[in-house]
Amino acid sequence: MRKRNPPARPQPSLPARQPTMMDVAQLAGVSMKTVSRVVNKEPNVRNEVRERVTRAATALGYQPNFSARSLAGERSFLIGYLFGDPGGDYAHRVEVSILNRCRGAGYHLLVEQLDDAAADVAERTAALVSQLRLDGVILTAPITDNAEVLRVLDEARVPYVRIAPDAESDRSPAVCIDDMRAAQELTEHVIGLGHRRIGFIKGDPKHAAARLRLRGFRRAMSAHKLEVAEQLLEQGSFSYASGLDCARRLLHRRPRPTAIIASNDDMAAAVIAVAHEMGLHVPEELSVVGFDDAPIAQVVWPALTTVRQPIPLMAEAATDMLLARLAPRGGGAWPSPMPRRELDYELKVRQSAAPLGGYRRRGAAGN
Amino acid sequence: MRKRNPPARPQPSLPARQPTMMDVAQLAGVSMKTVSRVVNKEPNVRNEVRERVTRAATALGYQPNFSARSLAGERSFLIGYLFGDPGGDYAHRVEVSILNRCRGAGYHLLVEQLDDAAADVAERTAALVSQLRLDGVILTAPITDNAEVLRVLDEARVPYVRIAPDAESDRSPAVCIDDMRAAQELTEHVIGLGHRRIGFIKGDPKHAAARLRLRGFRRAMSAHKLEVAEQLLEQGSFSYASGLDCARRLLHRRPRPTAIIASNDDMAAAVIAVAHEMGLHVPEELSVVGFDDAPIAQVVWPALTTVRQPIPLMAEAATDMLLARLAPRGGGAWPSPMPRRELDYELKVRQSAAPLGGYRRRGAAGN
């Protein structure tokens, strides 16, 4: 037990003990309960008292003990972030944005990486939410759609918000972009450049976004009466390595596609690398576009034409939704209908896609 | 308060309440204290009893309440991860590795991003460790050397391990590689290819590694009686953007350097981009090398010759050190002398550096 202070402490000097709410109460000349009210920003405290308590707390350097709060009350001031993909920078960018939002709200962030395919996802999730009594959870794909995880969260009655989940959309609040329309628009951009023979690299089918992007591609193609040759469709997994494999296969088809649409930027970058390797010039001989506007999009050469997904905004929106729900006035349930934020994407036209038979633009790679 | 159960509950059916240690104790026919011993893997419990308790706990789906544990005891089973750099994938890779190690040990991970330059680093750190009673903390550069943060951690008596800290090395355990020797070796590799006029892009001087890498470069140069022209030294900040600026300046010097050593891969990739932009062929007309073996190293073309830093191993080693210290037998203090793990780096020779006047190797970009 943490340095149990004896009934009468002989040393009147440095207590070497964190000040408690009791100490603040004594210094301010009020009861503990009033201090609690001030700390929790509850109403019904006179301003004069509130200030006195605040000053006492500051003077003592008082820090509320979250364990005690959580044990006595019904809030832990902890939110969890569950992500699936250990690689890539997506998960990290989301995390940083969540942190930015938690900061001001007095919440702390607990993270856990869950392998979607692992056998113990349910147990691990249960451990997290039951042991720590998380107030809420934010999920990113692909575990947004892991039935086990969602079941555990529902049973534990922990509110959660999903970023880019699958279609089962009214199970929880969600934040997303319109992946299908974005893919459609991107495809139309490529078609508009004159390309007809267009290859497509699919993403990991466990991600809803991968399926939606494929569907958007198909729609744009059929809207323009273009055939989607099955041999120009390759199954990737969102990783750079998978992009290399798919690109090699696609670029050996005859006739060769004049443009390749990849379901994310990592795979698009891999296509460019393979093109280099084969001595194919991008974009003169091959146009390549990606998706996400990940950092890699501006690093490869030529810079990738892609769809920018506003990841920080999405993560912030998700956090804000969750925090609003957790606030005392947030009520004990999600508002109806289930909140859903759909944010705008943006087509970023750079140098990796050009008109069929077009010229090479040399110059600054940035945009 | 969480559903305070009335003295006599009328409904004997679903409790809708998490089972407590008391419930387990009753089912197993022992005292709460014994359950506590089993849960905490303490000695002095008969095997038969231990198994009986374990079965009861499993049957009820018992999950220990971490808040209560932390409040009553002296351990919170929470460790904190403080990172500085919000961009890049370094922080994320470290985090994932820490998580992998925490998993088995029954610890959960709390993260916080601290801006090294912000005015409130001390407060934020204090809030984290005092409010949540973290058992330990892991730090990455550059906040490994933030005096405020370290002071707060020391005062709160929270054990911490630093990854790649500055020279003040016996203040805490640390994990690192020999950045200076690695830079020296890398520089010697470049010199060995015949280069004499070598540019160097420095990293953010707040990072110890940046300073050490520069020193290693200087050593190698002077060991080979080569002058380090100050105009071939540029100050970067580890970011891709800063790399672009530095590269532009370096490549307009006359006579132009025949090789550029960047303090990390992001900046090295930027050098390659600028070279492309200027129509300079890499590596025939310009050799470029980086540091870290970040994912970008294999994505740019030509793939970067660089020094691989074993980030996952470093993070795991740091976590293991911390967990060993926190274990009941870990004692109340760090062993003496202060533990320090220095891990091996590895020179990864790829295609971005070639003999002066050498030929271009075409072929697979990967390695």
Add this chain to the structure above:
DNA sequence: CCCCGCGTTGGCAGCGCTATCATACGCAGG
């Protein structure tokens, strides 16, 4: 025979806080 030590188990206070209820007070209306 008793007493001590050791391995094993239980009793209980209390960690720091919040929920609930009680109290005190001022002020309007009967």
Add this chain to the structure above:
DNA sequence: CCTGCGTATGATAGCGCTGCCAACGCGGGG
């Protein structure tokens, strides 16, 4: 004058668990 009500504050009982200490049974030395 009392009653009723709304606002401001206090008293108290735990939340679930662990640290400390006591208790118990057993075997061996005095």
